[in-house]
């Protein structure tokens with residue numbers, strides 16, 4: 047066998063040493079995880095990537111490395127609007143790469159141009175969480191300049207809900223579910239939708 051052949055589903059049970067194959071996975075389009083702060087976007091993307099032997103990228107981590115500054119510092123220096131401009135640039139940058147699992151910052155849906163790009167370029171998984179559950183999951187709120195008191199978080203979460211719904215290809219409720227379970231559920235969805243494909247690579 048030369049090169050690689052995509053075969054959804056089955057793994058051959060018999061093959062000679064010269065025909066040995068390894069499984070790998072490929073994405074048809076970038077997969078964007080969106081949702082409110084604390085929804086588990088980065089953890090689920092990371093766990094899924096690990097089970098598939100592929101890479102995931104966290105937008106904020108990528109942005110912080112690129113800018114050489116923490117998100118909070120950027121907010122302090124150039125305000126939310128300045129941060130959003132950088133965020134849009136990073137989203138465009140990541141969308142142009144080979145398809146990846148990408149966990150987005152919670153506010154990525156605020157700009158119409160970002161929403162258009164998410165819908166057009168990728169498959170969007172909306173991990174839904176309530177502000178109250180999110181608050182209980184976030185250990186370090188100091189790194190999130192827009193998660194202050196619970197009242198404003200509830201309002202922000204409610205205001206953004208239609209925007210998350212607008213971009214979502216699928217909505218996954220995270221309430222009471224572990225990261226492992228969510229990664230498993232998302233994997234099944236991506237396979238069913240033909241976004242995640244298995245490849246048999248000859249070695």
Ligand code: S3P
Pocket residue numbers: 081082083084106117150151152153154189190191192
């Ligand atoms: C933000 C969410 C954060 C980060 C920034 C703004 C938001 O990312 O991008 O603090 O507006 O919801 P996480 O959703 O990964 O916490």
